[in-house]
Amino acid sequence: MRKSWFTMIALSLIVSTALVGCSERSGGSANNNSGGNAASNEDGSGNAPKTDDTANAPKPDNGEKVRLTVYSTIGELKNQDMMKSIAADFTKENPNIQVEFQFPGAEYENILKVKMAANDLPDVFDTHGWAVIRYDKYLADLKDETWAPNLTDTIKPVVTNKSGKVEALVLSEAKDGISYNAGLLEKYGITPPSTFAELMEAADKLKTESNGDVTPFFMSGIDNGMIGGFLDLYATSQYISPSANDAATLLDGSFDWKKWTPLAQKLLDMQKKGYINKDVLTAKYTDMPQRFAQGKIAFVFGAPSFADEVYKVNKDVKIGIMPLTSMVDGDSQTFSGGERYTMGAWKDGKHLEESKKLIAFFSKPENMSKIANATKLPPGLKDITSEHEFTKYYEQFSAVRVFPYFDRVYLPNGMWDVMCKTGTALVAGDVSPEQFSDKMKQEYDRLRNQ
Amino acid sequence: MRNKRSAWLTSLSLVICLIHILPFYILLTTSFKAADDLSSKWVMPGYLFLDNFSSAWREANMMSAFRSNLIVTAVSVVLIIIIGSIAAYPLARYQTRWNQFVYAVFVSALIVPPLTILVPLYKFMVDIGGMNQYWGIILLFVTFNLPMTIFLYTGFISTIPRELDEAAMIDGAGRFELFYRILLPLLKPITATVIILTGVAVWNDYQFSVFFLQHPHTRTITVALASFFGQYNSNIGWVAAGSLMGALPMIVLYLFLQRYFISGLASGAIKG
Numbered sequence: 086m087r088k089s090w091f092t093m094i095a096l097s098l099i100v101s102t103a104l105v106g107c108s109e110r111s112g113g114s115a116n117n118n119s120g121g122n123a124a125s126n127e128d129g130s131g132n133a134p135k136t137d138d139t140a141n142a143p144k145p146d147n148g149e150k151v152r153l154t155v156y157s158t159i160g161e162l163k164n165q166d167m168m169k170s171i172a173a174d175f176t177k178e179n180p181n182i183q184v185e186f187q188f189p190g191a192e193y194e195n196i197l198k199v200k201m202a203a204n205d206l207p208d209v210f211d212t213h214g215w216a217v218i219r220y221d222k223y224l225a226d227l228k229d230e231t232w233a234p235n236l237t238d239t240i241k242p243v244v245t246n247k248s249g250k251v252e253a254l255v256l257s258e259a260k261d262g263i264s265y266n267a268g269l270l271e272k273y274g275i276t277p278p279s280t281f282a283e284l285m286e287a288a289d290k291l292k293t294e295s296n297g298d299v300t301p302f303f304m305s306g307i308d309n310g311m312i313g314g315f316l317d318l319y320a321t322s323q324y325i326s327p328s329a330n331d332a333a334t335l336l337d338g339s340f341d342w343k344k345w346t347p348l349a350q351k352l353l354d355m356q357k358k359g360y361i362n363k364d365v366l367t368a369k370y371t372d373m374p375q376r377f378a379q380g381k382i383a384f385v386f387g388a389p390s391f392a393d394e395v396y397k398v399n400k401d402v403k404i405g406i407m408p409l410t411s412m413v414d415g416d417s418q419t420f421s422g423g424e425r426y427t428m429g430a431w432k433d434g435k436h437l438e439e440s441k442k443l444i445a446f447f448s449k450p451e452n453m454s455k456i457a458n459a460t461k462l463p464p465g466l467k468d469i470t471s472e473h474e475f476t477k478y479y480e481q482f483s484a485v486r487v488f489p490y491f492d493r494v495y496l497p498n499g500m501w502d503v504m505c506k507t508g509t510a511l512v513a514g515d516v517s518p519e520q521f522s523d524k525m526k527q528e529y530d531r532l533r534n535q
Numbered sequence: 536m537r538n539k540r541s542a543w544l545t546s547l548s549l550v551i552c553l554i555h556i557l558p559f560y561i562l563l564t565t566s567f568k569a570a571d572d573l574s575s576k577w578v579m580p581g582y583l584f585l586d587n588f589s590s591a592w593r594e595a596n597m598m599s600a601f602r603s604n605l606i607v608t609a610v611s612v613v614l615i616i617i618i619g620s621i622a623a624y625p626l627a628r629y630q631t632r633w634n635q636f637v638y639a640v641f642v643s644a645l646i647v648p649p650l651t652i653l654v655p656l657y658k659f660m661v662d663i664g665g666m667n668q669y670w671g672i673i674l675l676f677v678t679f680n681l682p683m684t685i686f687l688y689t690g691f692i693s694t695i696p697r698e699l700d701e702a703a704m705i706d707g708a709g710r711f712e713l714f715y716r717i718l719l720p721l722l723k724p725i726t727a728t729v730i731i732l733t734g735v736a737v738w739n740d741y742q743f744s745v746f747f748l749q750h751p752h753t754r755t756i757t758v759a760l761a762s763f764f765g766q767y768n769s770n771i772g773w774v775a776a777g778s779l780m781g782a783l784p785m786i787v788l789y790l791f792l793q794r795y796f797i798s799g800l801a802s803g804a805i806k807g
C-alpha cells in the first residue's frame with residue numbers, strides 16, 4: 086500500500102516533469118515567435134508541429150532564420166488563407182524569413198491592449214482604425230517606404246500623424262455607406278435613395294407592401310456598434326458634410342449638444358415606426374446575414390463585410406452598396422471611411438527591417454489586387470486593379486466625398502462607447518432624445534478635460 | 536398530502552433538469568445542422584450532417600488543441616493536488632496562530648478576481664519567458680487554483696480524527712509516511728472533488744488561455760474555437776461541434792468521479 090502510493094506520486098511527478106519539459110521545447114519557439122524576439126529558431130522547425138498558420142520556408146541552411154509574427158483582424162477563413170498564401174510567396178523569395186499569421190478573432194482588440202500595456206507587440210499587426218490615435222507610440226515610421234507615396238488621397242491623412250509619420254500600409258480602405266439587398270429593392274420598385282427622407286419613404290414602402298415580412302433596417306443592441314455606427318455615419322451628414330457645418334465648434338469644444346436631439350429623434354422614429362427589427366435589443370450582428378439572405382432585411386448601415394456570410398446561406402442574393410443618404414437639404418451624399426485592414430510594424434520589434442520588407446511585399450500591385458478581390462474592399466494604394474461584385478459600385482461612386490469616421494476626429498476617446506450604449510438605451514426606451522443629448526454633452530465635456 | 540408534495544418536488548426537479556439540458560439540446564441541434572439550414576434551432580435536422588465536426592476539427596487544429604488541453608490540465612491538476620494537500624495538512628493539524636494567519640492569507644486570495652491583475656501578470660509572464668509556453672499557463676492555473684484546493688483539503692483533513700495520526704506515530708510512522716499511507720487514502724473523496732473542480736476549470740479556461748496561449752501550436756480548445764467568431768462572421772455550427780467534442784472528456788471524467796465528488800464537497804463544506 087505504502088509502496089503503491091509512493092510509486093504513484095513519483096510517477097506523476099516524473100510524468101509532469103517530462104510533460105513540462107516537452108512543452109518547453111515546442112513552446113520555446115512559440116514564445117519567441119509571439120514576442121517577436123526570435124533570434125534563431127534552431128529547435129522550432131524540427132519539433133513544432135506544422136499548422137496552416139505558418140508559411141514554412143523550404144529550410145535553407147545558411148544565414149540567420151527569422152520568424153515574424155503577424156496579427157490580423159481578418160476573420161473569414163478564405164481571406165486568412167489568401168493572406169497566408171501571400172506570406173508563403175514572400176518566404177519563397179526570402180527563405181530565411183518565416184511568417185506566422187495569427188487571427189485572434191473577436192478578442193483581437195483586448196489582446197492588443199494587454200500587449201500594449203506590456204510593450205510586447207507582434208512584429209506586424211493590424212491597426213483596425215486606430216493607427217494614429219491608439220498605436221502611434223508603438224508603430225515604426227514607414228514614410229520612406231517605396232509604397233508610401235502611393236497611398237490613396239482619402240486614406241493618406243488617416244494613417245499619417247501630425248508630424249508626417251506614416252503609420253501603416255492600408256491593405257483595404259473602409260468606405261461605409263449603406264449596403265442593401267438589390268433584389269428586394271428591385272422587387273418593390275425602389276431606386277437606391279439619395280436623401281434621408283427618401284430612405285424613410287423607401288422603408289415605409291417596404292414595410293407596408295411586404296405586410297411586415299421585410300424589416301427595412303437591421304440593428305443590434307448586443308453588438309451595439311451597429312447603433313453607434315448609424316449615429317456615427319449620420320453625424321457626418323448632419324454636422325460635418327454640409328457647407329454650413331459644426332466641425333469647428335466640435336473641435337474647439339463649444340458645440341451646442343442640443344443639436345444632437347434631432348438625430349437621436351430620427352433613430353427613435355425609425356424604431357417607433359417599426360423600420361428596425363423588433364428584436365433589436367437581443368439580436369446579434371451575426372444574426373443578420375441569415376435574415377439578409379432570406380430577404381427579410383433591406384438595408385444595413387455600413388460596408389457589406391457580411392457578404393460572404395450571406396452567400397453561404399443563399400448564393401443568389403444581390404448585394405448593392407450606396408453612399409450614405411444626405412441629411413441636410415442641398416448637401417450631397419457621403420461615405421465615412423478609414424482603415425479596414427492594415428499592416429503596421431512594431432517599432433521596438435527585433436526584426437523591424439524584415440517586418441518592413443514583408444509589408445513592402447504585401448504592397449506589390451499583384452498582392453494588393455489579390456487582397457482587394459478577396460476582401461471586396463477598395464485598396465489603400467493608388468492604381469490597383471480589382472474585379473469583384475462591388476467594383477462597379479466603387480467605380481460608380483468614386484467621386485463621392487469620403488469623410489473620416491466622425492467619432493475618431495470630433496469626439497474624445499471614450500465617447501464611442503457612450504454613443505453606442507446611450508443609443509441602445511434610446512432604442513430600448515430608457516432615455517429620451519433630449520436626455521441622450523444631455524448625456525453626450527456631459528460625457529463630451531468630461532472626457533475632453535481628461 | 537405526502538404524495539402531493541413529492542409530485543410537486545418531482546415536477547420541480549424535472550423543470551430544473553430541463554433548464555440544464557436545454558442548452559445541450561441546442562448545442563446538439565446546432566452542431567448537426569448545415570449553415571444553410573434555416574430551420575428553427577429547436578428542431579433536430581432530419582439528416583445526418585457531420586461536416587461541422589470535420590471542419591471544426593481541421594480548421595481549429597483540434598488535434599493540437601486537445602493535446603494542449605491534456606498537457607495543461609493533467610499537469611496542473613497533479614501539481615495542485617500534491618502541493619495543495621501537503622500545504623493543507625499542517626494547516627489543519629497544527630492550528631497555531633501563525634498557521635491560522637497563513638490559512639487566512641490563502642483563503643483571502645480567493646477574493647482576488649484574476650483578471651484585475653491581468654496586465655501586471657502579463658508583463659511578469661513576458662519577463663520570465665512564460666508566454667505561449669505550457670509551463671507558464673500551468674504556473675498560473677496552479678497559483679489561482681491552490682487557495683480553493685487548500686481550503687477544501689484543510690476542511691476535510693480536520694474531519695479526520697487526530698487519534699489516527701497518533702496511533703500511526705506510535706506504530707513508528709514518520710510524518711510523510713503518515714500523510715501518504717494513512718491520510719491520503721482517506722482523502723479520496725476530496726481529491727476527486729478537487730480533480731473535478733480544478734480539472735473542469737482548467738480544461739474550460741478561456742480568460743487566461745486567450746492571452747497566454749495565443750500561438751497556434753499551443754492554444755487550447757476554447758481559444759481555438761473562439762477564433763471562429765469574428766467581427767463580421769461566426770461559424771456557429773463549427774463552434775458548437777467543436778465545443779461538443781471538447782466537452783466530452785470532462786463529461787466522462789465527471790461520470791467516473793461523481794460518487795466521490797458529492798461526498799467530498801459535502802464534508803469539506805460542513806467542517807471547513
